[in-house]
């Protein structure tokens with residue numbers, strides 16, 4: 001096993017456009033790191049440069065303490081784990097796992113030892129004589145991993161291995177991969193465009209946008225302390241609400257009324273003019289079900305629609321955003337390849353709430369969970385840097401400290 005250090009990696013394809021632009025990511029020995037971002041942000045290119053399938057334009061790729069820029073893929077001792085269909089249908093599970101060893105001309109005794117050891121770890125013992133076509137999706141994925149294990153690879157690399165599966169199977173496979181990675185303790189880099197996959201699988205997650213690293217942090221850090229609007233909008237489902245906000249002293253004027261924030265937060269957002277407030281749906285609550293001792297602010301607003309899901313509910317409250325905010329959110333929408341500009345607030349409510357459509361409801365909000373973004377740069381002005389992992393300078397639009 002080995003650590004992987006990506007140092008100021010740049011990839012320019014023929015037309016000179018940097019598909020990967022000065023990206024530095026350290027993956028510790030045994031760590032599980034996810035590369036996530038919308039389609040075209042450079043995830044696969046970066047992964048292919050780790051494996052050696054793509055030349056590195058600038059920067060250094062260091063694996064196990066050794067610069068590998070000029071090493072061929074087979075000299076790097078890494079295992080790319082492909083989707084199910086990369087298994088040979090006419091070979092047994094045993095021979096599928098043994099395949100890399102046969103290629104390397106290992107003797108039968110070595111093959112047998114290694115295959116049986118991998119099969120024990122992967123709980124495939126009773127399936128060794130079966131053909132891949134007769135296995136479940138999870139079992140097939142384990143066979144694919146078995147192939148990587150027998151090679152004693154220094155690291156596993158996955159490129160969107162679950163993207164072709166239906167939602168239920170994807171969920172099962174996700175937990176399978178997570179369990180196996182922990183059990184094997186092998187350094188892993190995993191590419192996905194799916195933020196749920198990123199959040200549930202990774203020790204740390206690297207969020208990329210157009211070839212630029214935005215933030216490298218644990219799932220909790222990303223969720224609680226996104227460094228900029230892009231990360232805030234990308235991570236979380238249902239997504240964070242974005243609202244126009246003006247800060248005066250410790251008061252924040254939102255479309256629905258004025259709420260109070262802490263002096264520390266207020267200071268960081270002072271004299272900045274019109275800002276974008278980011279508040280996740282679950283930071284809100286029906287004021288009538290909140291313990292009065294809980295700190296927060298309340299406002300009254302007319303609820304347009306309520307979706308009741310039993311354990312929780314979502315209330316939708318329309319609002320208007322001024323052009324400066326709309327513009328930034330439209331840009332964000334293009335960057336995210338998805339929805340960001342919403343003209344309704346999504347408020348999470350406890351399932352016991354009786355707020356109904358058309359009500360003028362009293363809504364409570366935990367303003368300690370509110371972020372304030374600079375609309376010009378997208379920077380999160382109120383981020384708690386001690387709990388945000390690494391926020392890339394390129395992501396904040398600020399010059400290096």
Ligand SMILES: Nc1ncnc2c1ncn2[C@@H]1O[C@H](COP(=O)(O)OP(=O)(O)O)[C@@H](O)[C@H]1O
Nearest residue numbers: 013014019037038039040041042043044045046
């Ligand atoms: N072989 C190639 N030649 C030219 N441009 C490429 C090539 N492969 C990828 N790109 C471009 O590089 C960027 C990143 O692509 P890719 O790494 O595949 O993104 P992702 O995996 O995040 O969807 C895209 O703009 C893509 O069009």
Ligand SMILES: [Mg+2]
Nearest residue numbers: 040043044045
């Ligand atoms: Mg890709």
